[in-house]
Amino acid sequence: MEQAGPRSAYGSTGVGIPDPRTGARRVPAQPQAADVDRERAAAALAASGVVVVPGAPGPAAASEAAEAPVGGAAEVRGEHTHSEAPVPRPRAECTRPVVQRASVRGQILDALRSALVAGELAPGEVYSAPVLGERFGVSATPVREAMQQLALEGAVEVVPNRGFRVVERGTGELAELAEIRALIEVPVMLRLARTVPAARWAELRPLADATVLAASLGCRATYAESDRVFHRAVLALAGNSQLVRIADDLHRRAQWPLVGGPATRGRADLVADAAEHTALLEALVAQDLPVVQSLVREHFAGA
Template identity: 40%
Template sequence: MRQIDTERNLSRTVFDELRAAVVSGELAPGELYSVHDLAARLGVSRTPVREALIQLSERGMVRFERNRGIRILRTSAHDLEEVFAIRLLLEVPATYRATGQRVSGWVEELRGHLEDMRAAAEDHDEAGFMAADRCFHETINTASGNPRLARYVDSLRDMVLSRGTSTVDRSRGLADILAEHERIFEFVADGKAGQAAEAMRAHLLHTAELLIGQAAADIGEDPPRLDLGWTNYPG
């Protein structure tokens, strides 16, 4: 973590730094840290650090332990199953609503994120690719007319990232993930709400299967039988 320039938006910057440190593994899963030590490392007072840690706790990334400090949590296979069950319940109908509403401008914004994904895939830039992937999903969710849903889904993605796992390295390349997003975009751009929603559902299910299977393999267990719900939309 780097020391923070207090002239900037302090609370937001502290949150971003701590979140990035958890996602990257700089703050290691299972380890205990004190608010005092984290504040010293960032060069700020304890108040913004505590506020940021409360937000990370709400996202399921850390846990306050009385008289001990802050423990960094590692997302389990069961946690991932819960996360993707929620994402399916929220993002599939959000895609349906967003496509059907045809609000001006957002489809072009979505196209821009898809182009960023293509460019990152060509450069083998996984970090850039996943950042554009995140923006792609957030744009759809926001276009559904529910910004709170978009923020909540975005926070759920942090739980996945905090495992330190990726579907890219072991299971599929950037080109495969890109193809799933291109399919979603094609249906969105054509105004085919039902098919766009089903493409989103297929993408989330595929990602869930890969990540949950990978998490189970990491601890030597058989992948669980997934029960992530089912949603069908007329084409």
Template identity: 40%
Template sequence: MSPVPVPDLPGVGRRENLRDRIRDALRAAIISGKLQPGVVYSAPALGAQLGVSPTPVREAMLDLVKAGLVVPQPNKGFRITEMSEEDLDNLAAVRLLIEPPTVRDVVAVIPKEDIPELRTLAQAIVDAAECGDLVGYIEADHVFHLTLLGYSRNRFLVDVVTDLRSQTRLLGLTPLLESGRLGRSAAEHHELLDFIEARDPSGAELLMHRHIGHVRGLWAGGAEGAP
């Protein structure tokens, strides 16, 4: 059986916590569909694409095994887990219960002086969309939303949402990019900050409902606003 071709992945470079950087890059590649559900990938092949040795890739993949994103295949590598339509519906439903009301609640506690840094995080999402960097888009989106939720000062909530977001599949990102709609969706993050800066909790909550609807509907390949 010939090895499965590995898609082009951005190198992770020399970072202080290499294992974490590799894990984040692989997680983003899985969520975006660059690493395809049901396919087995070897650590050496992934390491060659990332510019690192197979050892930290295996270590990072073991983290993703715990998260339920991959399944080890003895002497072969790691198989990307598949998500059913029902799974995606249920993930979106739980996220809708948690994220919009949490964003509503943190609007009043986010310091005004933090807004410029949050704008920088939001712009990183827009920049990745404009460059067609889907893996970078997923990573930037992940950082932005978890930073916002962090203002709740509830680490258990952040951990739950981190897991839910990691399980999400955004297999519709490529056609979204090709149609030009990814940039418009990315711009929603600045719109969300507009509501936060204006101290409008209701507006921020409603936008988060719409944003998560995109994830399940348009991004995941179904009808927009499906949840």
């Protein structure tokens, strides 16, 4: 099992623990002033099943932690870090990652996905495993393994002897993803609208409310996770696990940042996007098929 290296200000360490490599003492970041609304929103998210992992919103899946390393380590060893720009820190609205010893690779994968969605890993930039490992207070090995998984998913590409470059995407690719998602999910939702009783849709209302609360936090990564949870729950009613897996992969890809575009969507954009979940549920309860079809297509295009 991969063991975590020296824990930093991003890990769960005591105040003033010296770094054995530099001798410098690392002091954990101090919390922001209490925000009652934000705390209530986070608590409500947790109650609805959306786990807000500090600094890297979204739980690390146990299945990811069990995956075997992909690819050869020789491709990425010997990364040069002396001229590499520091990795941006999470926005104030997002909490910080706490990496525990168990399931290190899965937690790092989850944290990197969140950093990617939040725009902290910029398209076109190259990041080395040692520098990212320093950020999370672990060795380079679990970072390499997590980044190799992201390479399989198409989020990054290997740069021999340097690290990993975040893939640059344009609006054309985003439009293609929206079209594919609509082709897959619209027919499924129309069928579900005709067959699923209103009581079952009512059970999903807390998940729709959770997306609204997540949007109010203004943290892109937290909202992205709650958004996927809602859509997975809707599609799960079809009873097709392969459909859910494929749709979730497309959904995740659609959340990656665009080259040359804003690093994150604004709070107002997230709130508007979340409101469409509530409207969709109401249309599904009413079995209003034209509205369901229109809302789903517009939702994918706007995402």
